[in-house]
Amino acid sequence: MLGLFGTLNSAASSLAAQQEAMAVAGQNMANVNNPAYAREQAVVQNNMPIDTPAGEEGTGVGVVSITEVRDSLLDSQIQSENSVTGSYTAQQTALQNAEACLGEQLTNSGNSAASTGGLAEMLSNLFNSFSSMTTGTGDPATVVQAAQEVANQFNQVSASLSQARGNLNTSIQNDVASSNQDLSQIAALNQQMIVVQAAGGTANNLVDEREQTIENLAGMVNISTSAQPNGSVNITIGGVPMVTGGNAVDSLQTCDAGGGQLLIQDENSAAPLAVTGGSIGGNIAARDGALAGLQTSLDTLASQLITQVNNIYTAGCDSSGGTGQDFFTGTGASDIGVNSALVSDPSQFQASSAPGAGGNTQIALSLANLATQNIAALGGQTLTQSYAQTVSNLGAAIDTATGQLNTSQSIGATLANQRSSESGVSIDEEMTNLMQFQKAYEASAQLVATLNAMMETVIDMDNPIST
Amino acid sequence: MRISTSLFANSFLSQMNQLQSQQMQLQNQATTGLKVSLPEDDPATMDQALNLQTQAAANTQYQSNITQLQNTATTAATAMNSLQTVIEQAGEIATDAGGVNSSTQLATYATQVGNLIQEALQAANTQDTQGNYIFGGTINNQPPFVATTDSNGNVTAVTYQGNTDESQTPIGAGQTVSAQVPGANTTGSGPSGLLADSRSGANLFSDLISLQQDLTSGNTTAIASTDSPNLTTDENHMVSSIAENGVLQSTLESASTTATQLGTSITTQTSNLTSADLATTLTKLDQTQTAYQAALQSGEMIMNLSILNFLQ
Numbered sequence: 001m002l003g004l005f006g007t008l009n010s011a012a013s014s015l016a017a018q019q020e021a022m023a024v025a026g027q028n029m030a031n032v033n034n035p036a037y038a039r040e041q042a043v044v045q046n047n048m049p050i051d052t053p054a055g056e057e058g059t060g061v062g063v064v065s066i067t068e069v070r071d072s073l074l075d076s077q078i079q080s081e082n083s084v085t086g087s088y089t090a091q092q093t094a095l096q097n098a099e100a101c102l103g104e105q106l107t108n109s110g111n112s113a114a115s116t117g118g119l120a121e122m123l124s125n126l127f128n129s130f131s132s133m134t135t136g137t138g139d140p141a142t143v144v145q146a147a148q149e150v151a152n153q154f155n156q157v158s159a160s161l162s163q164a165r166g167n168l169n170t171s172i173q174n175d176v177a178s179s180n181q182d183l184s185q186i187a188a189l190n191q192q193m194i195v196v197q198a199a200g201g202t203a204n205n206l207v208d209e210r211e212q213t214i215e216n217l218a219g220m221v222n223i224s225t226s227a228q229p230n231g232s233v234n235i236t237i238g239g240v241p242m243v244t245g246g247n248a249v250d251s252l253q254t255c256d257a258g259g260g261q262l263l264i265q266d267e268n269s270a271a272p273l274a275v276t277g278g279s280i281g282g283n284i285a286a287r288d289g290a291l292a293g294l295q296t297s298l299d300t301l302a303s304q305l306i307t308q309v310n311n312i313y314t315a316g317c318d319s320s321g322g323t324g325q326d327f328f329t330g331t332g333a334s335d336i337g338v339n340s341a342l343v344s345d346p347s348q349f350q351a352s353s354a355p356g357a358g359g360n361t362q363i364a365l366s367l368a369n370l371a372t373q374n375i376a377a378l379g380g381q382t383l384t385q386s387y388a389q390t391v392s393n394l395g396a397a398i399d400t401a402t403g404q405l406n407t408s409q410s411i412g413a414t415l416a417n418q419r420s421s422e423s424g425v426s427i428d429e430e431m432t433n434l435m436q437f438q439k440a441y442e443a444s445a446q447l448v449a450t451l452n453a454m455m456e457t458v459i460d461m462d463n464p465i466s467t
Numbered sequence: 468m469r470i471s472t473s474l475f476a477n478s479f480l481s482q483m484n485q486l487q488s489q490q491m492q493l494q495n496q497a498t499t500g501l502k503v504s505l506p507e508d509d510p511a512t513m514d515q516a517l518n519l520q521t522q523a524a525a526n527t528q529y530q531s532n533i534t535q536l537q538n539t540a541t542t543a544a545t546a547m548n549s550l551q552t553v554i555e556q557a558g559e560i561a562t563d564a565g566g567v568n569s570s571t572q573l574a575t576y577a578t579q580v581g582n583l584i585q586e587a588l589q590a591a592n593t594q595d596t597q598g599n600y601i602f603g604g605t606i607n608n609q610p611p612f613v614a615t616t617d618s619n620g621n622v623t624a625v626t627y628q629g630n631t632d633e634s635q636t637p638i639g640a641g642q643t644v645s646a647q648v649p650g651a652n653t654t655g656s657g658p659s660g661l662l663a664d665s666r667s668g669a670n671l672f673s674d675l676i677s678l679q680q681d682l683t684s685g686n687t688t689a690i691a692s693t694d695s696p697n698l699t700t701d702e703n704h705m706v707s708s709i710a711e712n713g714v715l716q717s718t719l720e721s722a723s724t725t726a727t728q729l730g731t732s733i734t735t736q737t738s739n740l741t742s743a744d745l746a747t748t749l750t751k752l753d754q755t756q757t758a759y760q761a762a763l764q765s766g767e768m769i770m771n772l773s774i775l776n777f778l779q
Contacts, residue, residue, distance in 0.1 A: 032472050032473065033473065035473070039471075096507070099505060099506055099507060102506075104506060104513070104517070105504055105505055106501055106503060106504045106505075106513070106516060106741055107499065107501070107504070108499060108500050108501060111734055112520075112523065112733075112734045112737045112738065113501055113516060113737055113738070113741040113742070114516075114520045114523075114737075115516070115517060115520065120517045120520060120521060121520070121524075123521075124520070124521045124524040124525065125524070127525070128524055128525060128527075128528035131525075131528045131529075131532060131636075131637055132528060132531060132532065132535075134532070134634060134635065134636040134637060134643075135532050135535035135536060135539075135636050136535075136539075136599060136607065136634065136636075136647075137535050137595070137596075137597055137599075319608075352605070354605070354632070356606065357604070357605035357606050357607075357630065357632065358599070358605070358606065358607045358608045359599060359603070359604065359605035359606060359607035359632075359634060359647060360605035360632060360634055361634040361636075362634060362635075365634070365635055365636070365637070365643070368637060369637075371521075371525065372640070372641075384517070384518065384521045385518060387517070388513075388514045388517035388518050388521075389514060391506050391513060391514070391517060392506060392510040392511065392513050392514035392517075393510070394506055394510075395505070395506025395507045395508070395509075395510035395513055396510040398506070398507035399507050399510060402507065413477075413481060416477065417474055417477070417478065420471045420473055420474040420477065421468050421469045421470065421471060421474055422469070423471075424471025424472065424473050424474055425471055425472060425473070426469070426470065426471045426472050427472045427773055427774065427775065428472075428773060428774040431774045431775065431778065432774065435778075
């Protein structure tokens with residue numbers, strides 16, 4: 001039999017247990033807006049009962065553990081989806097920057113929607129200026145100006161795209177540095193977890209912090225995790241172990257593959273890592289995919305413009321019989337320019353197909369006809385059609401990335417909602433629990449008061465009741 | 468499903484974001500009047516719009532070219548009419564001279580023909596507003612016809628120093644014309660020469676000089692048998708040149724009409740592709756705003772309600 005003191009202990013244990021449970025509820029409520037927090041539950045259990053002739057008698061209650069409500073499957077799904085979202089976000093941003101570099105945007109100018117200030121308008125102006133020269137009353141200065149605008153636009157877009165590429169590389173480097181920081185942090189947290197678990201405890205806040213760091217890392221690079229029995233989580237990237245137990249065994253490095261291409265390798269073996277997810281993966285995909293394709297298309301377009309125009313032009317004669325000059329200089333989008341001799345003296349424009357015939361504008365006509373000529377190197381399209389297709393291709397790439405990003409974000413939101421439903425704190429629930437614990441505390445306190453009174457009665461037993 | 472406190476708030480925030488971004492897009496469409504503005508909005512439409520833009524600009528250039536050619540053709544027509552008058556007057560003199568014996572009268576006629584030659588030279592060496600000679604073929608920086616005169620100031624020969632080339636100018640898709648007329652063409656092929664052409668036998672200056680010389684020498688037989696018929700040939704040739712000019716002007720006129728119609732058609736096509744229907748856009752905007760308002764109101768009601776409102 002427990003006896004009065006035994007029961008008192010039992011009541012005291014209840015008071016302590018309710019207090020602890022209230023503390024846990026308080027902790028939950030304090031962290032209601034902490035997105036990394038998983039709600040904790042105080043697991044309350046019977047203390048060891050004692051055997052009595054009448055049967056087992058309970059000796060009170062105690063909080064045996066404070067557990068987290070967390071679904072590790074959801075956690076790993078969220079990690080994967082973070083990588084996907086990170087990748088498409090990076091791609092969409094990079095490609096939208098490229099779209100801004102091209103500068104083709106429709107506005108309602110005049111009586112019709114048109115894209116002004118871009119290469120489409122400038123190429124059109126150039127060929128129309130050639131056409132105006134065929135009337136014999138055209139001004140070669142207009143032609144030279146139109147040609148300079150085309151060349152400048154090519155140079156500018158090419159430079160902007162190179163800069164965008166450089167920015168992506170910087171972004172990748174920053175992300176690699178952040179990733180390495182995260183890896184070190186995960187290793188440190190693993191070490192602490194191992195120590196705590198070995199001592200027989202649980203460290204819920206460490207788990208939360210580690211999970212948040214892993215998710216942050218996953219947003220930058222695609223990772224694989226595997227939980228170990230000693231409480232740590234091992235991280236591998238592309239099959240190469242990065243964090244094993246409490247040690248960051250490897251880290252990420254960038255390596256210059258030449259041609260402005262920055263790739264990822266791991267530090268120990270210096271072997272290239274294929275990064276396919278996260279913002280690093282997304283930036284690499286955008287840089288080497290759509291952006292590189294765009295740069296190539298522009299270079300091909302510029303190169304064809306230079307070649308085709310010069311082929312026709314060099315055979316022409318100007319008004320003083322001069323011939324053989326090139327119209328465009330350069331080889332690609334970054335260095336295309338107009339022959340400086342022509343710029344300083346536009347009257348040297350070689351419009352004629354025969355010397356000494358100022359009214360002969362045959363070369364100008366051939367140049368004007370270049371606008372509607374199908375060029376084999378551009379897939380049988382005209383220069384303008386090829387450019388319009390390049391713009392359209394970029395738009396399609398952005399459209400695709402946006403669509404995939406929306407899908408990924410939608411999935412991410414669903415998973416986050418599921419996790420929130422599972423592990424999130426509900427104020428209503430905690431308040432209700434709090435009331436329960438409060439009532440239990442009051443009841444136990446009442447029990448203590450009653451036992452106190454009973455014990456006083458026992459102690460007063462040697463005092464007879466006065467009559 | 469268990470609802471945590473942050474679940475509702477996050478869900479509410481993301482719905483707000485969606486509605487706001489829809490609103491922004493529709494508002495943008497309503498303001499610009501365009502449903503496609505960036506390549507990412509509709510890549511295929513952007514492709515078509517850029518190509519249509521180029522077509523429209525080329526069409527405008529055709530119209531500009533046509534105007535320039537019309538100016539040249541009009542200037543040429545004026546000169547040709549002057550030359551027509553010269554030929555008619557020379558023809559009359561040639562006819563009248565047949566019945567005249569007085570050498571003084573013939574001398575007067577000869578002087579008149581001399582003046583006619585100068586008039587013809589002036590007309591044949593017409594320049595356009597930029598100072599280019601229009602009847603020299605593609606050689607337009609020097610007078611096409613040069614006269615050699617004798618000691619008396621009479622023209623003894625007129626040489627053509629232009630060529631028989633002509634430059635083509637685009638006036639429509641795949642369509643070019645030339646407004647140039649070479650002053651003379653003795654090669655037997657190519658465009659018709661204005662004043663001299665070996666195919667028709669016309670040779671105005673040579674015939675006028677011959678007439679003047681025959682008048683001076685009093686050779687009325689030659690005037691009647693050679694000069695008069697030659698001048699008739701010249702007149703017929705000039706009439707056909709004027710007719711050709713008329714055809715050119717009418718071609719230019721019809722090309723101009725076509726270009727105008729094409730311009731309108733391109734504008735319509737572009738508008739169909741890219742314009743936002745204002746009525747639809749505003750209706751959708753209204754609906755989105757209503758949804759936004761409803762979401763805000765209901766969100767406020769739900770977020771304000773929790774167990775804490777009821778605990779004392």
